[in-house]
Amino acid sequence: MTHKTRKDSEPLSKDKFGFISIESKSPETAVLLLNSPEEEVIVKACDAIFTFAEKGDENKLSLLGLGALEPLIRLLSHSSRAVRRGAVVALGSMAVHGEVKNALKKLNAIPSILEKLSPEEETVVHEFATLSLTHLSKDFSCKAQMFDSNGLPPLIQLLSSPDPDVKKNSVEVIYNLVQDYKSRLAFHKLGGIPSLLELLKSDFPVIQHLALGTLQCVTTDPDSRRTFREEQGFDRLMDVLSNPDFSDLHAAALQTLSNCLSDSQTVKLVHKSRGLARLLHFLMAPNAPGVQSAAVDCLTKVAQSAESLRLLHEEGTEKVLAELLSVDDIGVKTSACQAVAAMSFHPASKDIFRDLGVVPALTQLLRRQSLMLRAAATRALYGLSHGDQLNALSIYNTGGHEILVQQLHEACPKTVASSAATLYNMAAQEAIRSSIVSHGAMQALAEALKSKDTEVLLSSTLCVAELACEEEARAELRRAGGLEALVRLLHSPHEEVWKNACFAVKVCASDKPSAVEMCRLGALEILQEMICPESGRNALGGLALNSLLKSNLSVKYSLMGHLASSDIITCGFYDAGKARTGQRVLTLEELTQQPLNQHRPVFSVFTGSRKEKEEKQEDEIPAEETEDAVLQMLIQEAKESILQLNTEKEQYAALARLVSEAMGGAVAEEELHEFPWMLHLSELKFHLQSNVVPIGLIRKGIYCHRALLFKCLSDCIGLSCSLIRGDYNRAWNEVVLFEENPPSMQRSSRRSRFIVDLMHQPGRLLDVNTPAAQQYQTI
Template identity: 60%
Template sequence: MVKKGKKESETPSKETFEPLSFEGKTPATVVLLLSSPEEDILIKACETVHAFAERGDENKVSLLGLGALEPLCQLITHNNRLVKRNAFMALGIMSTHGVSETYVTFVQEFGTLCLASLSVDFVCKTQIFDNNGLPPVIQLLSSPDPDVKKNSLEIIFNLVQDNPSRLAIHELGVIPPLLELLKSDFPVIQHLALKTLQNVTTVKDTRNTFREEQGFDRLMGIVNNKVFDLHDLHAEALQVVANCLNDSECLEFIYKGGGLTQLMEFLLTPSKPEIQANTVKCIARVAQSPENRKLLHEQNVENILVELLSVADDGVKTVTCEAVATMSSHLPSKDIFRDLKSIPSVVRLLRSESLMVREAATKALSDLTHNNWLNAFAVYEAGGHEHLLQQLSECCPSTVASAAATLANMAEQDEIRCSILSHGAMHALVEPLKSTNTQVVVNTTLCLAALACDTASRAEVGGLRTLVDLLHSNHKDVLHNACLAVNICASDEPTTVEMCKFGALEMLKEINQSVNRRNRFSELAMTSLLKSNLPVKYSLTGCLSSTDLIMDGFYDAGKRVLSLEELSGQSVDERRAIIVINTATEYEPQTQNFKLKKEEDKQKDEDQPHSPTEKRWKMMNDVSLQVLVKEAKESILPLNDEREQYVALARLVSKAMGGGVELEKLHEFQWNLHLSELKFQLQSNVVPIGMISRGIFCHRALLFKCLADCIGLSCTLVRGEYNRAWNEVLLFSPAGSSAQPSCYIVDLMHSPGSMLRVNTPAAVQYQTI
């Protein structure tokens, strides 16, 4: 029993009182209930006070005497909406009491406090402004009561967050009382006054009034601590100063009055790091416009910024680098920074443990090296390129973008570019190319284009698939730079082949057909890709110009865009034969390149076993074509007249391909059966052109182009429909009647050696069925 009793005594009771009903018969009791912790009682008490105050001014005076104002003012910020509403209603009815010398201050205090609380809400702010609430509130800034001043300042500060109030406030004479409040003994009032000035001085008319009221002088008094010890107000004061300096008229006024010199001197005055940082931020903001940068340059701001780069505080270093970046838009400043040896200091900041410092330093180097090769070389001498390559793997997109931009600026010089490449730059650019940040991709593609200037560097390019995929982008700068990079990389055939595999040609063709997406580099990229891959160019465009020289390994596959190795691996079918050019000795394919096969490699291939099912294809040695090339060189090159050379070459081609065929008997010329027999004989769809002894238009035109290129004659190769193809050459008229050459089509089929002037009936008949 004892234990049980003990256990029961240790268990706390969960019983609660039943709700009690209170009837307050005196105002004093109800006023006391305004301090109750229970919301139900507070709701009833506020409601009762409101009802009591409504009965007359005597009751209002009685409530004021009982101290109802203080608890009611506290309740207007209560979490319960009913409590808050009833408290506002009670205060509102009490404020209608006639002006009394005794209670006027109390009325103003709780009235402004109510408005300060309401002015946080957007709808209430609008209602206060629309009902001309600003003028009386501005008048109360001169009240002798500090609480009234503070509440009035809060109302104004909240209202000027919105543009209509901000635009209208200067006409109501708010600047003089705000400046006067800077002398207040209460820091909270000083801070509110400065924050309000920050907002209103963003408007030009208000800045003019601020200037006329000598507001800048008062602010500089705070900044220089000439009047008060106001270190804690420097941040807000400097923000207002920045607004003034950002205006050209105000800046000129301040400059003439020596204010800018004072600010420069203050920068070098020993002070807290946060104050120095705020001052530099002020300078950086001023430097946003070209005119202001010129004035700052005249004040030797570069010298001050260089000194601040050595400050220990990371915050000061960060904002100083940002100011250096901004001032670098002024060309003379770029040279000053270099002459002051600031670039090595900025490069050292790339090793900082602070991410913000590294980000700002990288941006500064990007702006310093833009269109300035001397600064780029200074970064290189300081070893900056090595650290910048490391920045490419940073998690901060801004840092990566600036690093890529700086490397692109530096890569314009061969010595620096080679050094950048030697540190693995091409590999380092792969991940940034995949970034989802637009600026990172823009700068990385530009950097890639700047670095891929020779065959060795292009061979190291990684992420070609990613680069080609960027051609899908609808962002103008991304697409522009991606096309530029593709154009640069397309200078080498292996890289070209790789990009073509990823669909670069198809994408560029689509881009160039679009009015909105086409750009100057998309057309160049398309041209470069095709120039480096003539079989694909001929397949897609059906035309080779006189400068497109057919080399060994060229093939005509019609309109199929596949590599020769892929085509050779297909089973023999009924489709047209793939005609291949090979004038040299034994070759083996490397995608679409063919190199001379060495004897030791040949022996190695013969010794190496292969699977019976593996089909290894090698390019055949085309002896017949070699003979034709030799004959063309020996019989045609000695001819002095260019027209005679073309005629002789046409007859040589016609003879090799079965001779001339009359137009009426063309259907009897069994060239198709001959090609089928060759395919069956070779067990391949790929046929060397020298083996063709009965060729039609397309075969003869290809052979003519091949032999012409071999002996240095100029001609085009154009493919038409239904196996038609022809060669165009430029020749002067036999009679010499024109100083300009005319374009002729070479007849290789009907009357070999005849020159058909373009667009004549004979030429059109030769080109069409």
């Protein structure tokens, strides 16, 4: 495209100035003459300035220094058409220079130039006014001023101008303006899309390119895509794509089509017009990388429905994409990876991709420097390994899991999210899971759990939950500080993140040290608050809470006041008393370190020998705790004497008598107030210089002490009983007995629950439904 210029009867050399009505070859004189009262003088001065400016940037800058802009801007509103024409032509010639453009912006010339777009003005005025605007519209503040000055309507009108230069300039200005969101919306509302579609028929490639570029931009908006489709825009694009003579337009046309394929209606049009075959043609035939990449992007957009995936599969698209992964161009590789990811949702495509060796090829791409390529390849591996253990094994066999673990440290959230998700898919296999953990996955995931990106959190929490099936993985996560980040996610307002965090907490809580640590970090309090009826977050939160409590029976007993027969007390259990609402239950180590006080003692259980305690985790039992030799002797006596008895009823009764004898014998209810158990406990605390008292050292105990010892001994010798806390130092044990040889008609009532009397008539079993049992539980 060339600009129209005045044809002089006598060409001027570069170093001469055009003649005007007076004898002068000086640009200074021409600038001065712009202020003349005579129209003919002004017109000739404008022509001379135009001619001088066209000779080079140095001349344009010279005219700027001579102050030509201000009078030229003023002359844009002159009453004479000839003067206005001369002024706008001169300005258009000068506006290409950056310094002139900045000066025009400062002089607020845009409104005056926009006025020259009115239908009453001549074509040459339209041409040079729009030429000025093409340069100005590249500046952000100028774009905003054009929009605020209502510049879009006249520019849209000029898209239908008979003059190609005016069309070219107008569409270029519009292209620059619609890079901003508000201009895109305004362009659609003003009905500009039909005019753009008409420009696709232009004889000038530059106009077609600009029209397609503008369409590509505006079709990012859903309403614009709908209008584009209603105006037969899809057919226009397919006309371009079907014409070999328009090969230079194919990339831009495909990029526009890719936008439009975000709508299901356009996807239907592709199928209806057999556009899929046309897209595949661009992939299989030799084409420029930009065309191939854009065509693959279109296929990726098409592959969003089961029907589309089936058709792509039937066309053998997998083989084409596999070949594109080996081309040199990074953009084509990246697009091919994205298409593989989309097609991996079709089960048959997963198998074909595996047979074609796509998984090793993608694993190799993880080693490339391009961040976008690595992110796309990782996403493709995620899709191929999702629900497909053979593909997951293929990633493992090619060493992909090592690179994926490394990528968890990447700065790109998408790469981290896809890497964690792929590792989650792979971790279902035990051998792979162990290898992933051995390469430092838990340390990396501990950092990923601190991310603010939702996708990273979703995939990382799932990955943690899957890997935490391994004991070593739980230990690694604990050492890396990952449990603290995981507990914080229990506060997440995002429902899916919260659910995944609960799931991960549930799995990690199967490890007692991890459960203790999460309780120390406040996980129990958070979960109790989150699963209240008003929150609506009950199911998964309840499972996580139960898992934490099951692995930390000391806290469970403090909070719930109940241990079931399946809750087995082990070495390191302690009874810290009933927890206050909202108060965290301290760990045994924290309680041991407290100075001696007047509060109720903490009763600890140490059932093992020194050797067994040394084998325990360091954070389970405080190092300074002494052995409970008396408890170990009681356990040994129970094993030797109790288990020899014939029936469970006899065993429970005998064990009750053993517990009673160890803690001061039977005490009549009316004499309970004379029993010196409180003094005895105070003496023990003073002697030990600790608030923590081993249960075996208590020689004068009442309900709560005896019930704890009974539960401990029962669990150690394999008997089954529960432990229930009441009020005012009451606690009791329930056992279940089955009636021996019941009548055939009463088999449904064989099971009976009893409370074991450890205080008044040791060994007596009280049916839970009797007044005697009720009296034993209350004051």
